[in-house]
Amino acid sequence: MSDHRKSLVRLSLAAVALTVLVGCGLKGGLERPPPQFGEARATYEAEQKAKAEADAAEKAKKEREAKERQTMTIPAPSTSAQPPVTTPSQPTTPQ
Numbered sequence: 148m149s150d151h152r153k154s155l156v157r158l159s160l161a162a163v164a165l166t167v168l169v170g171c172g173l174k175g176g177l178e179r180p181p182p183q184f185g186e187a188r189a190t191y192e193a194e195q196k197a198k199a200e201a202d203a204a205e206k207a208k209k210e211r212e213a214k215e216r217q218t219m220t221i222p223a224p225s226t227s228a229q230p231p232v233t234t235p236s237q238p239t240t241p242q
Contacts, residue, residue: 181195182188
């Protein structure tokens with residue numbers, strides 16, 4: 148095989164390998180890693196805790212609102228003094 152052909156094969160294989168590897172990456176934006184030590188780490192942890200508490204409060208609020216919406220759509224039981232009308236579907240037979 149000639150040197151030119153070997154180079155072309157290597158280039159083709161490298162292009163295919165890079166194309167496959169690109170598909171393995173994370174989708175979306177990357178998050179910055181937290182600080183490892185110092186005051187910046189304490190600040191980061193406090194921010195993360197506050198964010199988690201805010202997210203939990205938001206989730207609880209949405210669940211409470213959904214529950215309120217659900218209870219609003221359920222009809223109240225009938226409070227009429229009349230007994231329900233029954234219509235027999237089959238005649239009753241004496242036993």
